[in-house]
Amino acid sequence: MNFYVLTLFPEMIQNAVETSITGRAIKSGSISVDTVNIRDFSTRKTMRVDDYPYGGGAGMVMEPEPVFRAVKSVEGKIGGRPRVVYMTPQAQVLDQTKVESLAQEKNLIILCGHYEGIDERVLQETVTDYISIGDYVLTGGELGALVLIDAVSRFVPGVLSNEESSQFESLQDNLLEYPQYTRPEIWHEMSVPSVLLSGDHLRIEKWRHEESLKRTKERRPDLLKNSYRVVCVSYGEPGAAEKGRALTECITRYGEYMDYNRRKLQKTTFRMKPWNLLLMVMPGAAGEGSTSCREAETVVCYDPALSFAERFRGLYGSETPAVLVGSREELAEASSFLEARKFRIIARISPAVFDEDTLLRNTALDIREKTLHFH
Ligand code: ADE
Numbered sequence: 001m002n003f004y005v006l007t008l009f010p011e012m013i014q015n016a017v018e019t020s021i022t023g024r025a026i027k028s029g030s031i032s033v034d035t036v037n038i039r040d041f042s043t044r045k046t047m048r049v050d051d052y053p054y055g056g057g058a059g060m061v062m063e064p065e066p067v068f069r070a071v072k073s074v075e076g077k078i079g080g081r082p083r084v085v086y087m088t089p090q091a092q093v094l095d096q097t098k099v100e101s102l103a104q105e106k107n108l109i110i111l112c113g114h115y116e117g118i119d120e121r122v123l124q125e126t127v128t129d130y131i132s133i134g135d136y137v138l139t140g141g142e143l144g145a146l147v148l149i150d151a152v153s154r155f156v157p158g159v160l161s162n163e164e165s166s167q168f169e170s171l172q173d174n175l176l177e178y179p180q181y182t183r184p185e186i187w188h189e190m191s192v193p194s195v196l197l198s199g200d201h202l203r204i205e206k207w208r209h210e211e212s213l214k215r216t217k218e219r220r221p222d223l224l225k226n227s228y229r230v231v232c233v234s235y236g237e238p239g240a241a242e243k244g245r246a247l248t249e250c251i252t253r254y255g256e257y258m259d260y261n262r263r264k265l266q267k268t269t270f271r272m273k274p275w276n277l278l279l280m281v282m283p284g285a286a287g288e289g290s291t292s293c294r295e296a297e298t299v300v301c302y303d304p305a306l307s308f309a310e311r312f313r314g315l316y317g318s319e320t321p322a323v324l325v326g327s328r329e330e331l332a333e334a335s336s337f338l339e340a341r342k343f344r345i346i347a348r349i350s351p352a353v354f355d356e357d358t359l360l361r362n363t364a365l366d367i368r369e370k371t372l373h374f375h
Contacts, residue, residue: 001105001156003033004074004082005145006067007112008049010035012142021160022153030158033149034074038062041069050115060115064122067111071126074109082107083128085148087141088117091130094148096171097372098131100365102148103155110148112141170212172368173252174227176220178211209254228252228277228321228371235260235311236283236302237292243354244281247325250364251279260311261300269314277321277371278343280334284327287351308333317343321374323367325349346370 005013017026017033025031042049043065050060075081083105092098102108111118111127133144153159170177181192195207216223230252234244241259248255258265272278283302293301308330322343324334331348338345347370353363 001031001103001152002078002107003031003149003152004036004107004109005033005112005142005149006036006038006070006074006109007140007142007145008038008114009112009140009142010037013145016146017149021164022150025153025156025159028158030156031149031153036070036074038066038070041066041073053116058116062113062115062118064119067118067122068126071109071111074107078107080107082109084109084111084126085129085131086111086113086118086123086127087133087144087148088113088130089132089135089137091132093132093134094151096151096169097365097369099148099151100155100172101369102129103152104362104365108152110141110145112145114140170253173212173254174216174223174372175212175254176215176223178208178215205254212254226372228275229273230255230277230279231258231272232256232279232281233258233260233315234281234285236281237286239286240281240283243285243287243325243351244279246354247281247360247364248279250361251277251367255279259300261302265314266306266311267314269316271316271318272320272343274319274375276317277323277367278317278338279323280325280338282324282326282330282334284330285325285351285354287354308337312337312341316341319344319375321346321371323347323349325351325353327351344374346374 007013013033013035017023022031022033026033039047039049043063049066050062053059053061071084083102085102085108087110131144131148133147138144154165181196185192185197193207195203198204216227230248232244232248232255234241234257241257245255245257248257258270260266283304317338320343322338322345324331324338324345324347326334328350331350335345335348347363347367349363353359
């Protein structure tokens, strides 16, 4: 991924990105960071790029033309029109979903302002995204640009080693990370929670999820309003459940799985909450050549004779967002049934999504963004 930073202080950017993990990523070619000095595009002999604000007031304003020319110089170089991010406190604060969405880009221009800001007209004409890094005012956009480059780079393939990257981070679930411990087992008379020494991975996962929730409630309750619990409901041959798991694991670290081949579930009433996300994976999602029940080790078998309405007679939503995966006919049948049960379908997905890894990951990101803006 290539970053182009438009700034009056290029050395501030270059010095910082050349160290640590971003420095390593630049050397290995996973990312590049080019700086463009806006001053080089000044239209004046003095090389100044700022002027007094119309209407009076303190401070200076950056002129539109040098900024415009700097943007055009990058566009000319790469032969395209990438997203142009303007770092400003007058914007939504950067979060992990936005970071991930920007990491999908091949090229990104980051525009840093100084003084009292940049002439509004060039922002209107060139900027696609406005980003703040927090509700405080900095002297310029450079520190924000560095934060953005660092956070986005972590999602660029090859930047983090396997050990450095966790497949999923709890912030992607809008939860804070659970507490971590290392040796010694007892330190200053405090011991490591015993569950972590149990070797029971299911119990450990459950404990970590609970601790994440507890910590988020205590320290960042505002995050919880954007925290969804994904419930993956599947039925069909075992391939459908496998596909459901693959997609769920790209969306969340803490998915819940329900196999509606099970008679017991079919007879139970289950009311999903507005902060759940239903991911319904139907037999068509498994595609050709999937393992059939007889070959698989699972004991619960799929009964194709059971109608959709019978199978899900106990399932209700309450303005619950839902994502459906299946064949065209399955999607149509499920949509009308679930809508009548107060689910709101936010995406209908064809089995082709599983053909390619990047397609699956982009779809998962899309689902997360839609869910975030759902209510
Ligand atoms: N420029 C000045 N303050 C800023 C902030 N909080 N975020 C991003 N860019 C800025």
